[in-house]
Amino acid sequence: MEFTDIERFLVDFTYVVNTDSASGHTDGILTVARFFENRFLRLGMDCEILMPGNKEVPCLKATVGTPPYDVMCLGHMDTVFPEGEAAKRPFAVHDNRAWGPGVCDMKGGLLVALHALETLKRTGDLDNMSICVLFNGDEETGSDQSQPLILETAENCRHVLVFEPCRPDYHLVSQRKGGGWFHIEVTGKQAHAGADPHKGVNAVVELARLVPSIQDLNDENTGTSAHVTVFHGGDKVNIIPSRATVSVDVRILDPGEKQRVESFFAGLHPKRLCKDAQVRITGAIDRPPMAETDQSRALQELIISQAEQLGIDMKAITTGGCSDGNFTASAGVPTIDGLGLVGANSHRADEYIELASIPVMVSLISRVCRKLAEKKSTTAG
Secondary structure (H helix, E strand, O other), X not given: OOOOOHXXXXXXXXXXXXXXXXXXXXXXXXXXXXXXXXXXXXXXXXXXXXXXXXXXXXXXXXXXXXXXXXXXXXXXXXXXXXXXXXXXXXXXXXXXXXXXXXXXXXXXXXXXXXXXXXXXXXXXXXXXXXXXXXXXXXXXXXXXXXXHHHHHHHOOEOOXXXXXXXXXXXXXXXXXXXXXXXXXXXXXXXXXXXXXXXXXXXXXXXXXXXXXXXHOOOEOOOOEEEEEEEEEEOOOOOEEXXXXXXXXXXXXXXXXXXXXXXXXXXXXXXXXXXXXXXXEEEEOOOEOOEOOOHHHHHHHHHHHHHHHHOOOOOEEEEEOOOOOXXXXXXXXXXXXXXXXXXXXXXXXXXXXXEOOHHHHHHHHHHHHHHHHHHHHHHHHO
């Protein structure tokens, strides 16, 4: 069951990468969804394009067999790159790598799922499987609209494979940090910095004093990180600033840290240096960690064993980045991530994938899906 049709994969790769599908670019995401819908229909799968939530966020759901599904193939069609990016630097192949917007994160991964299922169709295995595919269109902006659909779908699946990029040297992802963003806004009072500074309330000073305490949230023992990433304040050099804002990125590995972090930010309201300053805080830990369980470790071991049969020494890593796998794992469904193509530099102009990983990852996913289906049959028997 080894994949060899690299040429066809590259033709598909060229099309999907050269189709702009930035988050919020509904037409572009829908074009990508239609491409995959057409191919899944050819496999005899039931397909529907959904628009969950109150915004136009195309999501593609394709199924074969009946629930509960042996496998859920999860991925996203949106990218971080704006409309017009593909025209500026279209899909290209050189130095044994493929380049282009979204080539690594994660259009290559979507194609791994597609070609793995096409391989299973050619061998006759797909007709005896129960598989669900869900590609959403808003992962890069937090999956706000598609999260309920992801969770609802995962409830009817035994295992989840997430097609974010595989890390260099074939490192899959077994754990991800959860996290969220917090935003603090301080309102003070303007005044002339030279003539009447005493009449002002300096919002920048009030906000700046909070930064060291935010840094103290970092804890290597629990794996929690908290970083001020955006700070704005003031308009002119001779005016006491009346407004300042800061954004904080927080990541947690231990689910119990959610309460500690949220309690910390809630407690910042009354701690004012200037009594007339107003402090407003919003945000939450809204993406739970993707933690290892006995069931996910068993799935990980199965994947690694199948990789060994392909001559690949695959390892598992933990990463601070989040994905939609955080949601499915928190729902109790065994989830393994990083099963797309091997690559690096996501969200950058020098994003790439390694061409040699195409046959490996397609063959690997085909084998894993078949093994999971066989496992169900054995258990049932």
